[in-house]
Amino acid sequence: MxxxxxxxxxxxxxxxxxxxxxxxxxxxxxxxxxxxxxxxxxxxxxxxxxxxxxxxxxxxxxxxxxxxxxxxxxxxxxxxxxxxxxxxxxxxxxxxxxxxxxxxxxxxxxxxxxxxxxxxxxxxxxxxxxxxxxxxxxxxxxxxxxxxxxxxxxxxxxxxxxxxxxxxxxxxxxxxxxxxxxxxxxxxxxxxxxxxxxxxxxxTHGCIPIGNEREITKSENNKIYEIDNMKVTEVLKEYIPEEDIENWHKLGVRCLCIGLKAPSELCENFDEYIIRAMPVVDFNEGSAKIATELKEGTKIWMISRNPEKxxxxxxxxxxxxxxxxxxxxxxxxxxxxxxxxxxxxxxxxxxxxxxxxxxxxxxxxxxxxxxxxxxxxxxxxxxxxxxxxxxxxxxx
Known part of the structure; x- marks a missing residue:
């Protein structure tokens, strides 16, 4: 054999x-x-x-x-x-x-x-x-x-x-x-x-949370429209330069994402946060699309890649x-x-x-x-x- x-x-x-x-x-x-x-x-x-x-x-x-x-x-x-x-x-x-x-x-x-x-x-x-x-x-x-x-x-x-x-x-x-x-x-x-x-x-991942906890306030299926009652694109401006947002598919998507608090059993074997990227941002409607679903009321953190980790x-x-x-x-x-x-x-x-x-x-x-x-x-x-x-x- x-x-x-x-x-x-x-x-x-x-x-x-x-x-x-x-x-x-x-x-x-x-x-x-x-x-x-x-x-x-x-x-x-x-x-x-x-x-x-x-x-x-x-x-x-x-x-x-x-x-x-x-x-x-x-x-x-x-x-x-x-x-x-x-x-x-x-x-x-x-x-x-x-x-x-x-x-x-x-x-x-x-x-x-x-x-x-x-x-x-x-x-x-x-x-x-x-x-x-x-x-x-x-x-x-x-x-x-x-x-x-x-x-x-x-x-x-x-x-x-x-x-x-x-x-x-x-x-x-x-x-x-x-x-x-x-x-x-x-x-x-x-x-x-x-x-x-x-x-x-x-x-493993090499990411850290930025700022305080936030909340998904409007979403449908795997599209997020609002975070804290603000359009997603407006929220992104708080974290990265506007030129990175305008070139999201080349720049922003590589460095900023969403973090979900991991369940306790996952923290023991993995990390405190589960990461969700936003590969597609629609600037006309101010929304972001992810590969999974985040329901309204979901608590999130904005997450950034940290090369030192x-x-x-x-x-x-x-x-x-x-x-x-x-x-x-x-x-x-x-x-x-x-x-x-x-x-x-x-x-x-x-x-x-x-x-x-x-x-x-x-x-x-x-x-x-x-x-x-x-x-x-x-x-x-x-x-x-x-x-x-x-x-x-x-x-x-």
């Missing part, structure tokens, strides 16, 4: 060349010629269909998921340019991989969640180790989706869910999800992993993972990281942070990651949606 895993990456300008380089390197590093499962992350400067077809052809797989993001990550590679991609290949007689998709997400996120649960129910058993989800950021109301998905899915044990929301390099126009040989939008793609596989994960929190995260692993060597690692972190930090800072995160392993291992616009991962025995966070999951 064995599992062979490899990773390849590229930042070549043309998609065909980049996909070839990454796919061949992934197979070479795993010492295999074909594989059972592929994860593909890419930025949006490439012809998406071209890179997907190329990776499929080279790896020989019929089982692939992934999505577009703001940047990609590997063990010794971080790139958030418009032209970068990373490929992980896995061949195993210990692990089974099954993938499914749901399209037309924005029509009804609750129906999409319920339908996806129905589709994957046949794969769920006592050997299910994790579920991976990659979702269109522009279509999702994650609260409605996840409530329907998790309530419909039946399991005798807790199943951790990992994943992220796809991105398009801060344009907020069109993002992509990859499913086998299809490039999708307005969709969610899913992988179910079964077999002899243990999962150890940690999550990132390194010590990354070191703590790595130490916790080292303790959990207890000498086990991961077969592969998945990293889901905040898109804003990739942009606000300088190149050297990102490298130093990545070295801290990876310090729980003593040698180079297959590692794949994505800078995305929303992160999904468990805290304790409950799955959560996050923003401004990093999730690292080691699979042994």
């Amino acid at each position: 064995a599992t062979y895993t490899g990773v390849g990456y590229s930042s070549k300008r043309f998609g065909l060349e980049a996909a070839k380089e990454a796919a061949y390197e992934a197979l070479k590093s795993a010492n295999i010629e074909s594989c059972d499962f592929v994860i593909l992350f890419s930025t949006v400067g490439y012809d998406q269909k071209e890179i997907l077809n190329t990776v499929n052809e080279i790896t020989g797989t019929k089982c692939l998921i992934g999505c577009s993001g703001v940047g990609v990550i590997s063990y010794d590679f971080i790139n958030d340019s418009n032209n970068s991609l990373v490929v992980m290949v896995i061949k195993s007689d210990e692990i089974d991989f099954n993938v499914e998709k749901i399209s037309n997400l924005k029509e009804d996120c609750a129906v999409a969640g319920s339908n996806l649960a129905d589709k994957i129910q046949k794969y769920i058993n006592d050997k299910t180790s994790s579920i991976w989800l990659f979702i269109d950021n522009l279509s999702i109301n994650y609260e409605r989706f996840s409530n329907a998905f998790e309530s419909k899915l039946k399991s005798d044990k807790f199943i951790p869910i990992f994943g992220g929301l796809s991105a398009d390099n801060w344009q907020f126009k069109r993002t992509y999800q990859y499913y086998n040989n299809e490039v999708l939008t307005d969709s969610v793609v899913c992988a179910v992993m079964n077999g002899d596989l243990n999962v150890f994960s940690e999550i 990132l390194l010590p929190y990354a070191e703590l995260m790595a130490n916790n993972l080292r303790t959990k692993l207890n000498g086990k060597k991961p077969k592969f690692v998945l990293q889901i990281d905040c898109a804003g972190r990739g942009k606000v930090l300088r190149a050297e800072e990102k490298i130093n942070l990545q070295k801290k995160l990876q310090s729980f392993v003593d040698e180079k291992i297959p590692w794949i990651g994505l800078y995305c616009t929303g992160e999904i991962g468990p805290v304790g025995m409950k799955n959560y949606y996050h923003n401004f966070t990093v999730i690292v999951a080691a699979f042994c």
Whole structure:
């Protein structure tokens, strides 16, 4: 019984060349010629269909998921340019991989969640180790989706869910999800992993609250209209320069967000606040859109990213993972990281942070990651949606 895993990456300008380089390197590093499962992350400067077809052809797989993001990550590679991609290949007689998709997400996120649960129910058993989800950021109301998905899915044990929301390099126009040989939008793609596989994960963020408690006073679904009876755009002016608000999708969204007081059981394992980004601000109506729902009367804090917290929190995260692993060597690692972190930090800072995160392993291992616009991962025995966070999951 064995599992062979490899990773390849590229930042070549043309998609065909980049996909070839990454796919061949992934197979070479795993010492295999074909594989059972592929994860593909890419930025949006490439012809998406071209890179997907190329990776499929080279790896020989019929089982692939992934999505577009703001940047990609590997063990010794971080790139958030418009032209970068990373490929992980896995061949195993210990692990089974099954993938499914749901399209037309924005029509009804609750129906999409319920339908996806129905589709994957046949794969769920006592050997299910994790579920991976990659979702269109522009279509999702994650609260409605996840409530329907998790309530419909039946399991005798807790199943951790990992994943992220796809991105398009801060344009907020069109993002992509990859499913086998299809490039999708307005969709969610899913992988179910079964077999002899243990999962150890940690999550952290580097944010601090600013000022006093505030209150959502007008909202509908996942759109916030007023905070403390003021338009959201007026509230934002209290915290960041007006030019940052006017360039919200490029500047403001990376540094200011909403914090919710975390429940006590979450504080013990995570942090005092759950973070919610505001990726879309409508200046005509003064509103902000988030990926979950905040009802009127919800108490919030405005939250800012604090770079000084990132390194010590990354070191703590790595130490916790080292303790959990207890000498086990991961077969592969998945990293889901905040898109804003990739942009606000300088190149050297990102490298130093990545070295801290990876310090729980003593040698180079297959590692794949994505800078995305929303992160999904468990805290304790409950799955959560996050923003401004990093999730690292080691699979042994």
